[in-house]
Amino acid sequence: MRVAVTGTPGTGKTTATERLTGETVIHLNDVIREEGLYTERDSERDSLVADFDGIEDWLDEQQTTSPLVVESHLAHHFDADRVVVLRCHPEIMQERLQERGEPDAKAHENAEAEALDVILAETVDQHGEDHTYEIDTTDQNPAAVAHEIKHVILGEREPSVGEVNFVDFL
Secondary structure, eight states: OEEEEEESTTSSHHHHHTTOOSSEEEEHHHHHHHHTOEEEEETTTTEEEEOHHHHHHHHHHOOOSSOEEEESTTGGGSOOSEEEEEEOOHHHHHHHHHHTTOOHHHHHHHHHHHHTTHHHHHHHHHHOGGGEEEEEOTTOOHHHHHHHHHHHHTTOSOOBOSOOOOGGGO
């Protein structure tokens, strides 16, 4: 089984998935860099342009007996049995991004994307509401978020979409 954990940068994906036990966790952004699974470097955004076909092929080659958890803001673009979309209030998320050194403009752009439900909408469009699990991380510690992700993996949580609303940020 493949579970994608996605969300706007700063929602807590890496921090939460590092606390999962019993699953194989792939931090996709690291794999993209380490395996050269990108087509170019976007110097304006200081980021890599992901090679989606190459990533899908690489993911298909990963064999595991435990659930495979793929973590990245891009994870929802790939095949998955379940997709967890981590959400965080844009103001908190923007602070997190700025604290880790992101430029103000990039942090604000991501905050607006979070308020507009961009990743949630893309996830529902690609995987459907029946395979999407929205988790608000705003007031939760990483262990609690990991616990909720674990419930999704085990099939102990119902799909949820549209329960989080940050339109007040706009």
